[in-house]
Amino acid sequence: MFDLKKTFKQAHLPQADWLGIREVRETDTTYSARSGKPEETSLNVTHGVMLEALVNGQLGYAATQDLSVSGIEKAAERAATLAKLASLHKVFSFSKSQRPAVFGRYRTQIQKPASAISAGDTAHKLTQLTRQMKCHPLIVDTRSYLVFVEIETRMLSQDGRDIEQSFSLVSFHLSATAQEGTLVQSRSNSGFSAHSYQGGWETLEKRSLFDQGETLSRQALELLRADVCPNETCSLVLMPDQMMLQIHESVGHPLELDRILGDERNYAGSSFVKPSDFGSLEYGSAHMNITFDPTLTHEFASYGFDDSGNPAQREFLIKNGILLRALGGLESQARSSVPGVANFRARSWNRAPIDRMANINLEPGTSSYDEILGSIERGVLMESNVSWSIDDYRDKFQFGCEYAKLIENGRITKTLRNPNYRGRTLSMWRNLRMVGDAQTFAHYGAPTCGKGEPNQVIWVGHGSPVCRFDNVEVFGGA
Amino acid sequence: MDWERYFSDISLKLFAAIHKGEHLTLRLKGEQSLFTRVSSGKIRQITEVQDFDLSGEFICLNNRVQKFSLTLSANLQTDFQHALQILEKLRAQASGLPEDPFTILPENHGSSSRQSTKHAHISAEQMIHDVLAEVNGQRFFGLIVCGPIFRGHANSVGLRHWFETYSYFVDYSLISADEHAVKGLYSEADWDRVKFGQYLQESKTQLQSMQRPRRHISPGGYRAYLAPYALVEFLTILSWGGLSESGLQRGLSALLPLRRGEKSFSAQFSLKENFRTGLVPRFNDHGELAPEELSLIENGQLVNTLISSRTAKEYGLKANGAADWELPRSPEISRGKLKREHILPRLGTGVYVGNTHYLNYSDRSQGRVTGMTRYACFWVEKGEIVAPIKDMRFDDSFYRIFGQNLLEVTEFQELLVDTSTYERRQLGGALLPGILVEDFTFTI
Numbered sequence: 001m002f003d004l005k006k007t008f009k010q011a012h013l014p015q016a017d018w019l020g021i022r023e024v025r026e027t028d029t030t031y032s033a034r035s036g037k038p039e040e041t042s043l044n045v046t047h048g049v050m051l052e053a054l055v056n057g058q059l060g061y062a063a064t065q066d067l068s069v070s071g072i073e074k075a076a077e078r079a080a081t082l083a084k085l086a087s088l089h090k091v092f093s094f095s096k097s098q099r100p101a102v103f104g105r106y107r108t109q110i111q112k113p114a115s116a117i118s119a120g121d122t123a124h125k126l127t128q129l130t131r132q133m134k135c136h137p138l139i140v141d142t143r144s145y146l147v148f149v150e151i152e153t154r155m156l157s158q159d160g161r162d163i164e165q166s167f168s169l170v171s172f173h174l175s176a177t178a179q180e181g182t183l184v185q186s187r188s189n190s191g192f193s194a195h196s197y198q199g200g201w202e203t204l205e206k207r208s209l210f211d212q213g214e215t216l217s218r219q220a221l222e223l224l225r226a227d228v229c230p231n232e233t234c235s236l237v238l239m240p241d242q243m244m245l246q247i248h249e250s251v252g253h254p255l256e257l258d259r260i261l262g263d264e265r266n267y268a269g270s271s272f273v274k275p276s277d278f279g280s281l282e283y284g285s286a287h288m289n290i291t292f293d294p295t296l297t298h299e300f301a302s303y304g305f306d307d308s309g310n311p312a313q314r315e316f317l318i319k320n321g322i323l324l325r326a327l328g329g330l331e332s333q334a335r336s337s338v339p340g341v342a343n344f345r346a347r348s349w350n351r352a353p354i355d356r357m358a359n360i361n362l363e364p365g366t367s368s369y370d371e372i373l374g375s376i377e378r379g380v381l382m383e384s385n386v387s388w389s390i391d392d393y394r395d396k397f398q399f400g401c402e403y404a405k406l407i408e409n410g411r412i413t414k415t416l417r418n419p420n421y422r423g424r425t426l427s428m429w430r431n432l433r434m435v436g437d438a439q440t441f442a443h444y445g446a447p448t449c450g451k452g453e454p455n456q457v458i459w460v461g462h463g464s465p466v467c468r469f470d471n472v473e474v475f476g477g478a
Numbered sequence: 479m480d481w482e483r484y485f486s487d488i489s490l491k492l493f494a495a496i497h498k499g500e501h502l503t504l505r506l507k508g509e510q511s512l513f514t515r516v517s518s519g520k521i522r523q524i525t526e527v528q529d530f531d532l533s534g535e536f537i538c539l540n541n542r543v544q545k546f547s548l549t550l551s552a553n554l555q556t557d558f559q560h561a562l563q564i565l566e567k568l569r570a571q572a573s574g575l576p577e578d579p580f581t582i583l584p585e586n587h588g589s590s591s592r593q594s595t596k597h598a599h600i601s602a603e604q605m606i607h608d609v610l611a612e613v614n615g616q617r618f619f620g621l622i623v624c625g626p627i628f629r630g631h632a633n634s635v636g637l638r639h640w641f642e643t644y645s646y647f648v649d650y651s652l653i654s655a656d657e658h659a660v661k662g663l664y665s666e667a668d669w670d671r672v673k674f675g676q677y678l679q680e681s682k683t684q685l686q687s688m689q690r691p692r693r694h695i696s697p698g699g700y701r702a703y704l705a706p707y708a709l710v711e712f713l714t715i716l717s718w719g720g721l722s723e724s725g726l727q728r729g730l731s732a733l734l735p736l737r738r739g740e741k742s743f744s745a746q747f748s749l750k751e752n753f754r755t756g757l758v759p760r761f762n763d764h765g766e767l768a769p770e771e772l773s774l775i776e777n778g779q780l781v782n783t784l785i786s787s788r789t790a791k792e793y794g795l796k797a798n799g800a801a802d803w804e805l806p807r808s809p810e811i812s813r814g815k816l817k818r819e820h821i822l823p824r825l826g827t828g829v830y831v832g833n834t835h836y837l838n839y840s841d842r843s844q845g846r847v848t849g850m851t852r853y854a855c856f857w858v859e860k861g862e863i864v865a866p867i868k869d870m871r872f873d874d875s876f877y878r879i880f881g882q883n884l885l886e887v888t889e890f891q892e893l894l895v896d897t898s899t900y901e902r903r904q905l906g907g908a909l910l911p912g913i914l915v916e917d918f919t920f921t922i
Contacts, residue, residue, distance in 0.1 A: 038576045042545035043564060048529065061525040065549045075528075082512075082524045085603055089610050091520035120574020127576050141728035177729045182740055184729040184843035263517045265619035265659070266651040269835070269852075352525045389838040389871075391850040396871050396922050398848045400840055420840050422848075422871065422922060453621040453649075454513045454525070454899035477841030 002067050004049070004154050005162075011072045013158065014080040018054035018096045020157035021072070022307060023047075024349035029114055031122050032145045036131030039143075041123050048349035051075040055083035057093030063350045091335075098330040099308055101160045106304025108168040109297055112201035114148035122146065125210070133176050133213040136221055140184075141177040142213075145193070146170070147447075148200070155309060163305045169459065171196040171447050172204050174213060178220035185223035185417055187216045187402055190241035191385040196445025196459065199298045219403060222415055228476035229404055229419035235379030235433075236421055236472040237372060240442040242401050243464035245385040247360055248446060250425040251283075251290055252460070254394035255317055256451075257328025257340055258355040268451045269392025272425070273323070275338050281323040284429030289363040290318040292327065292341045293463075299359045300445030300461035307353035310342035317341075317360070321430075328355050347456040354452045361443065361463035365435025372434050372468050374410040380474050381405040381412065382419045398422040418477030428469060436465030479552065481508060481530065481628050482591070482640045488532065488550075489632040491558050495565070496634060501537040502565075503584045505763060506530065506630035508550075509903050512602040514622040516650070519613045521606075529902060530628070532557070536565055541581040542572040582787040584633035587766055591640040592759070600669055602646075608671040609648055612678050620650030620662075627903055631765045641759035643905070648674065649897045651853070652681045658688040658866055661707060661833050661853045665895045684854055693857040693865040699917035701828030701885075703821055706892040706910040707853075711834040713749075713809060713908060715847055716876060718839075721749075721774055722804030723783040727793055732845035732876060736780045741845075741877045743778035744884035748812035750774055751784075755893065758808050758906035760799070762786075768799030774806070778881070810909040814887025823861040824886060824914055830856040830863065831918075834872075845876035848921075870920045883916040 004023045013019055025047045032039040048065040053076065060083030062075040117125070126144040133142040149169040156162055172195045175188035189195055189212050197203035204210065238246060253259065254271040262270060273281070294302050294312040305311055308330050317325050328336065329344030332355055346353040373381075387400030404419035405412045443463030450457045485506045496502050508530035515523040533547035546564050550557050600608075602624045609622055624646035631639040647665035662681045664674055704712070719725030720732045735741035751772040753760045760767045764787055774782050784800035801807060816824065829851075837849035851870050856863045888911040895907040 037580065038543075038578050040545060041543070041575060042547075043568065044533075044545075044547040045560075045564070046531070046547075046549045047551075048549055058521070059523070061523065063525065063527045063529065065529055066552050068551075068553065071552075075526075078526050082526060085606070086514070086521040086524040089521045091517050091522045118574055119571040120576075123575050141730070179729040182735045182738060182843060184734065186729075261517070262619060262653075263515070263522055265517075265653060266621065266649060266661075350527045350529045352523050354523075387838045387840060387842075387848075389836045389848050389850070391869055391871070392835050392852055393869075396850065396869070398838075398840065398871060398873070398921075400838075418841055424922070450900065453515050454511075454527075454623070454903075457900060477844060477846060 005156060007067065007069055007072055008156050010069050011076065013076050014053065016053040016055050016080045016083070018099055018157065018159065019076060020052045020099060020155060020161060022050045022349065023154045025152045026348065027150045028147055030147045031126050032143070033126040033130045034143050035134055035141055036127060038123055038127050041119060046348060049075070050349050050352070051079040053079035053083045054094065054096065055080055056087035057095070058083045058087035058090040059094060060086060061352045094331060094334065096159065098334060099157065099161065100310060101157060102163060102305065102309045102311060104163045104305050104311065106165040108166060108198045110168045110200045113168065114200060116201055129174065129210065129213050133217045135214065135217050138178045138180055138221060138224065139176055139217050140179045142217070143175050145173040161309050163309055165304055167198065168200060169196065169198055169300065170200060170203060171445065172209055174216060176217040176220040178224050180224050183224055185220050187220040187223065188384060189216065190444060193447050194241050194244060194444040196300045196447050197298045198300060198302055203298055223403065223417040226415040226417040229380060229416040229474060231475040233471055233473050235376045236469045236474060237376070237379060237381040237407065238467050238469070239381065239383035240464045240466065241444055242382050242385050242399070243362060243467055244444045244446070244462040245388050245399055247362055247462045247464060248357070248460065249388055249390045250394060250397055250428065252327065252357040252360045254425065255327045256355045257326040257332035257336060257338060260326065261332060261335055264451065267453050272393045272395050275336050277323055278326060278338050279324060282321055282430065283318050283323045283426065284321045285432045286320045287365055287432050287435045288318055288321045288429055289316065291316055291361050291363055292343065293359045293361055296359060296443065299443045299463060300459055301358040303358065306342040306344045307346050308344040310344065312342035315341050327357060345458055347458050351454065351456040356451070356458045357449060357460040359461040359463070362435065362465065364438040364441045364465045366437055367434045368437055369440050369466055372436060372466055373407060373412065375434060376407045376468065377409060379407040380416065380419060381407055395425050397425065419474065420476065421472050421474045423472055428472065431470045431472070432467060433470050434468040436467065440466040482630065482642065484554065485630040485632070487554055488558055492561055493634045495562055499538065501584050501634055502534060503633040503764065504532060504534040506532055506628060507902055508628040509625060511623060511625040511903055514606050516618055516620055516622065519616050519618045532561065536568050537581060537583065538569060539572045541577045541579070542575045543578045543581050544568045544572065580788050580791045582764060582791065584635050584637065584764070586635045586637045589638040590761065605646065605669050608674065612671065612675045617653040618650055619653065620648065622648050623899070623903065627905060629759055631761055633765055637765045639759065639761040639765055647895055647897055652685050654685050654689065658685060659853050660684045663894065663897065687863065688854060688866040690865045692868045694868045695829065695857060695870060695920065697921050699919050701825060701916055702918035703825045703830050703912060703914050705832050705912045706894060708831045708834045709811070709910050709913060710894050710908055711837045711849060712847065712879065713811070713910065715837045715839065717805045721784050721806055723785040723793065723795065724789045724804055726783060729843070732842050733780060734843060735845070735877065741881065743775060743880045745777045746814055746884055746887050747778050747880045748776050750810055751806055751808055752810040752909065753808045755808055755907065755909060757895065762799055762801045766797065766799045772798055808906055811911055813889050813891050813911045816886040816888045816914060818888065818890055821888070821912065822858060822863070825858050826861055827859050829867060829918070830858050840873055846873065847876070848873040871922045872919060873921050874919045879915050879918065885914040885916055888912040
């Protein structure tokens with residue numbers, strides 16, 4: 001059994017201003033089924049370490065799967081050598097301040113782990129579910145997908161950092177596709193893998209997610225007969241499972257401080273937000289309150305410390321519509337002097353950490369769902385994201401949803417298919433007119449937010465109440 | 479470390495450890511990479527990664543199929559014991575699993591071993607030094623990647639494949655003081671500082687040509703030229719189930735109307751899998767060899783789809799070496815007759831789209847996509863570049879872009895290597911021309 005502390009202590013380490021090691025061990029157990037047949041049962045294990053060395057103000061990284069003492073020594077040597085080489089061209093002179101020597105522990109609270117139900121019973125459960133959902137000749141495909149992820153991380157350093165974190169994550173997806181000729185409509189449980197949480201079976205069971213199959217099939221069939229979403233500018237009500245994408249793409253990503261500093265220019269892009277905007281930019285209406293919150297027990301991206309060792313705490317990013325704080329870890333904060341949060345994260349042992357989202361939530365307001373609907377003369381309600389696109393400055397966006405309803409004179413009147421909307425970020429958020437109360441609040445997760453060079457995905461969480469926006473351009477499909 | 483030998487050794491040990499009636503397929507995916515991330519002409523992060531992954535499929539008890547993977551530590555005995563523990567766990571739980579009626583048992587299709595001769599001749603550190611010296615304070619952002627990549631495949635009935643290549647690329651954006659941007663991707667057979675400098679100079683020249691006030695264009699339809707770097711994003715999104723037989727059967731393909739003959743593409747449009755570029759091994763995750771070339775869309779007609787062995791079994795068809803996900807692995811859009819020097823004159827008045835960004839479907843079943851312009855995109859009048867454009871969102875359909883509105887296809891193609899590094903460095907690339915289209919729809 002690999003003992004990081006013992007191995008790190010035994011290794012002869014090179015000369016460096018600071019040296020640390022981050023171990024990640026991850027086990028993913030995946031089940032999927034399609035149209036009444038099993039599709040995949042898999043067990044995937046990854047285990048490795050990343051050595052980080054600070055030399056002359058530059059950090060160098062070396063990741064290895066060789067966990068022997070000599071393997072650690074070689075990687076540490078390479079990290080220090082690379083740091084020295086790169087320090088001649090460094091973008092900024094970092095110090096040990098960006099790697100606090102902290103002791104800490106974090107563990108997901110879990111009641112019913114994956115092993116509570118056998119692999120066989122789990123696979124049969126999903127297979128049966130997809131078979132039941134194929135309840136009509138026009139249902140051409142049904143799919144279920146369930147993954148349990150166990151991640152153990154440990155971070156040590158020569159100057160006493162010692163952080164252990166243990167995460168249990170679960171994601172569950174269910175969908176039905178109906179087809180008549182070339183008209184195809186799909187309906188899922190809130191969009192792909194939106195039901196992603198920290199915890200175990202209990203997070204899925206308490207939401208009755210395994211009972212939704214029949215409803216999804218029925219709604220997929222309903223959509224075949226539904227009118228196409230009209231093309232007009234009107235009020236738009238977004239359910240929490242679409243607010244997730246609205247927050248992710250038009251709040252989370254633009255506020256990533258490394259993007260603002262230009263690091264992502266070549267890949268994911270930059271941001272319309274400038275360092276000077278913090279403290280003054282009217283990002284949205286006074287109803288807009290956005291938090292970075294790593295403390296919600298079962299939200300997908302809760303944690304105790306980021307991968308620089310910075311303790312994570314809840315902070316307002318936007319308060320009463322005014323932009324206050326960036327999504328930037330200690331390195332970006334040092335480069336920019338902009339206040340940030342503990343969000344320096346790496347997907348696994350084989351990637352260096354970068355500024356990421358974690359849990360980014362829109363805080364509840366005071367309006368009930370009925371009040372929001374009742375306030376609208378003509379509008380559209382949309383739920384469950386199916387498509388997302390935004391420009392490289394995080395300004396001009398377009399989103400598509402699976403399912404929508406027309407609102408007329410304060411009441412829902414009919415179902416709409418192929419609902420899309422487009423707009424611009426600040427204009428959209430400044431037209432946020434009503435925010436639902438805590439009764440309407442729900443949080444979801446996204447396991448595969450992609451960014452960085454080299455590329456890496458990370459898991460993030462987004463919570464929101466139901467929201468009303470005005471003057472939004474909505475439209476239907478082809 | 480001889481990874482081909484290591485893979486062979488661990489494979490043989492594991493094949494010897496399975497029981498009668500069981501089947502085992504193994505794959506190795508590995509790399510030894512140096513990633514140098516550059517921000518504003520300086521080094522932001524430098525990361526060396528040594529990562530070797532053994533994955534496989536274990537079949538026992540009449541079609542109970544389980545997949546697995548583990549990180550290889552490079553200690554043969556440790557890795558063998560770890561893999562054995564996983565197999566024992568999978569064996570113990572197999573009897574409770576449902577049978578998979580579409581199980582593909584491993585077969586021996588013939589073996590191969592190939593090592594690419596492409597190599598950089600110099601050290602990674604020297605390459606980084608060369609790049610930064612040529613960049614010399616420019617607002618240069620991007621990634622320098624180099625190192626070997628390994629792929630191995632073996633199964634319990636004797637199949638063996640090996641593919642090993644040293645590759646590199648410099649993927650970058652050059653930004654001007656007023657935030658104009660051009661994109662570059664340098665990846666030649668051997669590293670040559672002088673050639674890289676010349677390539678970078680072309681980017682600088684293009685950036686210079688953008689030093690004019692941006693033109694705001696109104697929403698509407700315009701004649702447009704989509705350069706190869708713009709076209710690759712359309713191909714990527716089309717590949718999301720579009721060319722997949724399973725995708726078509728399950729209603730998830732944008733090409734359903736094409737398949738049913740209800741809509742068509744232009745006779746000028748042809749797309750195929752072409753493994754002659756040699757960037758990616760022909761063997762898929764089952765060790766099956768794809769044909770060197772497979773025509774998918776020929777003169778506007780869907781003539782073949784990508785059919786994996788599993789899909790073939792499910793629908794009673796013949797497999798054609800496609801990977802499980804049925805994505806094209808080495809795609810080529812055929813060239814046409816439009817000469818490079820005729821692009822602007824034939825465009826006349828319209829939009830030159832150098833690159834696109836973040837495409838997604840607005841109506842998948844009808845092949846309608848949305849996305850953004852990015853980097854060097856220009857307003858052109860009477861065949862002359864007038865100004866760079868303010869970025870615009872577009873929303874149009876494959877049936878118009880590759881169909882009724884396709885005017886011409888260029889006689890040249892560009893080889894765009896795959897720069898994706900999610901989980902691991904990818905192999906492959908796409909061979910693409912540029913296309914001239916009518917009435918390309920911009921929205922905001």
